[in-house]
Amino acid sequence: MEGAMPEEKIRILIAKPGLDGHDRGAKVIARALRDAGMEVIYTGLRQTPEMIVEAALQEDVDAIGLSILSGAHMTLFPRVIQLLKEKGLEDVLVFGGGIIPDQDVPELKRLGVRGIFGPGTSTDTIVEFVREEIRRHRAGEPRQ
Amino acid sequence: MFDKKHLDAIEADRKRWEETTLKDSLRRLPECREKFITISGEPVQRLYTPADIADVDFNRDIGWPGELPFTRGVHPTMYRSRLWTMRMFAGFGTAEETNARFKYLLKHGETGLSVAFDMPTLYGYDTDAPEAAGEFGKCGVAVSSLADMEILFDGIPMGEITTSMTINAPAAVIWAMYLVAAEKQGWEMEQLGGTIQNDILKEYIAQKEFLFPPKPSMRLIVDTIEFGSKHVPKWNTISISGYHIREAGATAAQELAFTLADGMTYVEWAMQRGLDVDEFAPRLSFFFNAHMDFFEEIAKYRAARRIWAKVMRDKFGAKNPRSWWLRFHTQTAGCSLTAQQPENNIVRTALEALSAVLGGTQSLHTNSMDEALALPSEKAVTIALRTQQIIAHESGVVNTVDPLAGSFFVEALTNRMEQEANRYFREIESLGGVLPAIEKGYFQRQIAESAYRYQREIDTKARVVVGVNEYVAEEPLEIPLLEMDREGERRQIARLQRVRAERNNEAVSQKLAALEEAARGTQNLMPFIIDAVREYATLGEICDVFRKVFGEYREPVYF
Numbered sequence A: 001m002e003g004a005m006p007e008e009k010i011r012i013l014i015a016k017p018g019l020d021g022h023d024r025g026a027k028v029i030a031r032a033l034r035d036a037g038m039e040v041i042y043t044g045l046r047q048t049p050e051m052i053v054e055a056a057l058q059e060d061v062d063a064i065g066l067s068i069l070s071g072a073h074m075t076l077f078p079r080v081i082q083l084l085k086e087k088g089l090e091d092v093l094v095f096g097g098g099i100i101p102d103q104d105v106p107e108l109k110r111l112g113v114r115g116i117f118g119p120g121t122s123t124d125t126i127v128e129f130v131r132e133e134i135r136r137h138r139a140g141e142p143r144q
Numbered sequence B: 001m002f003d004k005k006h007l008d009a010i011e012a013d014r015k016r017w018e019e020t021t022l023k024d025s026l027r028r029l030p031e032c033r034e035k036f037i038t039i040s041g042e043p044v045q046r047l048y049t050p051a052d053i054a055d056v057d058f059n060r061d062i063g064w065p066g067e068l069p070f071t072r073g074v075h076p077t078m079y080r081s082r083l084w085t086m087r088m089f090a091g092f093g094t095a096e097e098t099n100a101r102f103k104y105l106l107k108h109g110e111t112g113l114s115v116a117f118d119m120p121t122l123y124g125y126d127t128d129a130p131e132a133a134g135e136f137g138k139c140g141v142a143v144s145s146l147a148d149m150e151i152l153f154d155g156i157p158m159g160e161i162t163t164s165m166t167i168n169a170p171a172a173v174i175w176a177m178y179l180v181a182a183e184k185q186g187w188e189m190e191q192l193g194g195t196i197q198n199d200i201l202k203e204y205i206a207q208k209e210f211l212f213p214p215k216p217s218m219r220l221i222v223d224t225i226e227f228g229s230k231h232v233p234k235w236n237t238i239s240i241s242g243y244h245i246r247e248a249g250a251t252a253a254q255e256l257a258f259t260l261a262d263g264m265t266y267v268e269w270a271m272q273r274g275l276d277v278d279e280f281a282p283r284l285s286f287f288f289n290a291h292m293d294f295f296e297e298i299a300k301y302r303a304a305r306r307i308w309a310k311v312m313r314d315k316f317g318a319k320n321p322r323s324w325w326l327r328f329h330t331q332t333a334g335c336s337l338t339a340q341q342p343e344n345n346i347v348r349t350a351l352e353a354l355s356a357v358l359g360g361t362q363s364l365h366t367n368s369m370d371e372a373l374a375l376p377s378e379k380a381v382t383i384a385l386r387t388q389q390i391i392a393h394e395s396g397v398v399n400t401v402d403p404l405a406g407s408f409f410v411e412a413l414t415n416r417m418e419q420e421a422n423r424y425f426r427e428i429e430s431l432g433g434v435l436p437a438i439e440k441g442y443f444q445r446q447i448a449e450s451a452y453r454y455q456r457e458i459d460t461k462a463r464v465v466v467g468v469n470e471y472v473a474e475e476p477l478e479i480p481l482l483e484m485d486r487e488g489e490r491r492q493i494a495r496l497q498r499v500r501a502e503r504n505n506e507a508v509s510q511k512l513a514a515l516e517e518a519a520r521g522t523q524n525l526m527p528f529i530i531d532a533v534r535e536y537a538t539l540g541e542i543c544d545v546f547r548k549v550f551g552e553y554r555e556p557v558y559f
Helices: A024-035 A049-059 A073-086 A102-111 A123-138 B004-028 B058-062 B095-107 B146-152 B171-185 B200-207 B214-231 B243-247 B252-272 B277-283 B294-315 B344-358 B378-393 B408-430 B434-439 B442-459 B488-502 B505-520 B526-534 B539-550
Strands: A011-015 A039-042 A063-068 A093-098 A115-117 B085-090 B112-116 B162-166 B193-196 B238-241 B284-290 B328-332 B363-365
Touching: A011 A024, A011 A049, A024 A039, A024 A063, A024 A093, A024 A123, A024 B442, A049 A063, A049 A073, A063 A073, A063 A123, A073 A093, A073 A102, A093 A123, A102 A115, A115 A123, A123 B442, B058 B408, B085 B095, B085 B162, B085 B328, B085 B378, B095 B112, B095 B146, B095 B378, B095 B488, B146 B171, B146 B488, B162 B171, B171 B193, B171 B214, B171 B526, B171 B539, B193 B238, B200 B214, B200 B238, B200 B243, B200 B252, B200 B434, B200 B442, B214 B238, B214 B252, B214 B277, B214 B434, B214 B526, B214 B539, B238 B243, B238 B252, B243 B252, B243 B284, B252 B277, B252 B284, B252 B294, B252 B408, B252 B434, B252 B442, B277 B284, B284 B294, B284 B344, B294 B328, B294 B344, B294 B408, B328 B344, B344 B363, B344 B378, B434 B442, B505 B526, B505 B539, B526 B539
Parallel strands: A011 A039, A011 A063, A063 A093, A093 A115, B085 B112, B085 B363, B112 B162, B162 B193, B238 B284, B284 B328, B328 B363
Antiparallel strands: none
16 A cells, blocks of 8 residues: 555755865755755754764654765764664664765775765765665665 | 947847748757756857947946956956966875975976865864864865974975965964965065965855854954065965855856955955055955856956956045956866766866966966866876966967957856846845855855756756766776875874974963963954964964854854
8 A cells, every 4th residue: 555654754864074164065965855855954064973973863863964075984984873873873874975985985885874975976866765765664674 | 339320230130130040940950958058047148249238338348458447357468478377286195295296296387386285274173183083184285383384395495486375264374384484494574475365254155164253253364464465565365265155056146246245345354454455455366266167257257357346446445456456366166077087077177277268367276187086196187287288388369368358248248247246246235244144144045056956957957967967988987096195194193293292382382372362352463373383383272272262153054
């Protein structure tokens, strides 16, 4: 009976860890997800991993999108994942974007960042990714 | 530019052309799109005729280069006398590595240095601050103390080259380090030339590398303007930047209007300090973006000069013709580069650089093809520099001044740019000026809106970006990327610890205490910063004093 029950809204946190102030991508994604009907919370700039995970907990989000361009992702993304685990939030979908070299992607995925979206990704791709991942999760399907 | 009779005849002929030649053609060959727009979303007509520039007065609006309104350039002979300065932005990791890159660029014909600082430096943190974790050397060089600055310019004659430094919130401190390092090389302050970006307003608006609230930040900037005009007369103490406003997603007209509005705000603040406008205005410089829409960009630069000259003369009463000049540096648009098929970026950059030259830039940075992926490799940066040299020496575009003047299209676009900018000025004015507009999130919302529209155009293929949404390659093209020295951070922190251990810590405390007291008052802070820097007080220590006295800024969040 797909579609019979009103689908629960997806709540999503868009966060900018680290120092860089390049928030164009984060804001464009936040806007696209909101236009796609999701509830979007944007943290603003210069968030520490601790602040991001705290916000995720407070806001009870389904997903966190991390945006970073300065190159500090290999320090900051794993820290977010680790803190989520410590808080018992390992169910929260984590994905990231920014200037992230291909060679760093396998390691980030191994740690649990489920999607990495580089420059040139269309917002539709990201919206679809989030929808599909959350749908699977809510249907109780295992994450692949 | 044309008399009424002439225009009427053209208009009549236009109707005839539309009814006959055009109609026939459209029947056989309909146009590909319903609407043709610039990158900024401005409509472009099928055709421009004298009717579109009917209200242009040659003397008033175009005029002669080197004379009001400077539409055609600030110098009468432009590139026939001197080419623009080819200034490539460089900086990565340690001062040693960056010093080597500077020497490499100078050897290959670069004519001025341009320093990129790393994120912690831009935010006024030392390399070993907890906030700097993971950020060392990623987008530039780390300069935590005078010791780093001395190494950065080791073997480079600071009184003979000019240096541009992209630093904003902590600009006064980094500039002080530069002045003291040059003094240690044996140069007098009067001999030093260069630019500190020092534009805090665009940080609140777009780039977001702010530290303190707007008012104390503005005070620091006026301090540098005042100090510079008295003691470092060849230095541009501010480079009022539209570049980052554009990178954050603004349209060309928004870039133009917001940048010039910022410029007017600095002039107002400096005049309120009691400075004579003609004493400091000649040292104000600008920094614009060169995006992909060739003619729109050229129109933007031409309009910028014209607006600024009028503003300086009529609004601020400047008498010195040099105060009317809008001199500017240009950088090709980083945001136009694609990570896909990076070699295509060479072509994008060449077109953008050409628009900057046709627009009359004084200084140009061409981006490297790999910059959507990493810091530029030596090969990529050399191609980018060669791009400028080919335009300068092979294309012939330098042979005449403002070659596009009188083009129906370019003059109409230039007018439109000016009108759009004036519309934005009125809007900013109605919000109470630039600072209140920042605090209300006006600029941030405007830019976010434009960025989103642009992205949606790409997503829906209303706009083609080669290699991204059309002509996509099956196999990703690999290009060699710069590898960073992984030992750099360790060496940088070791040097910082050595500096802290070997300096006279008592003197440092005294100088920092004096700085704090001055910051609480109203004196010019530059001499106090210079004194602290000379004792090797670190960037983080000095900025901590300011953080304590001024507080830290938190921006309103909009998307």
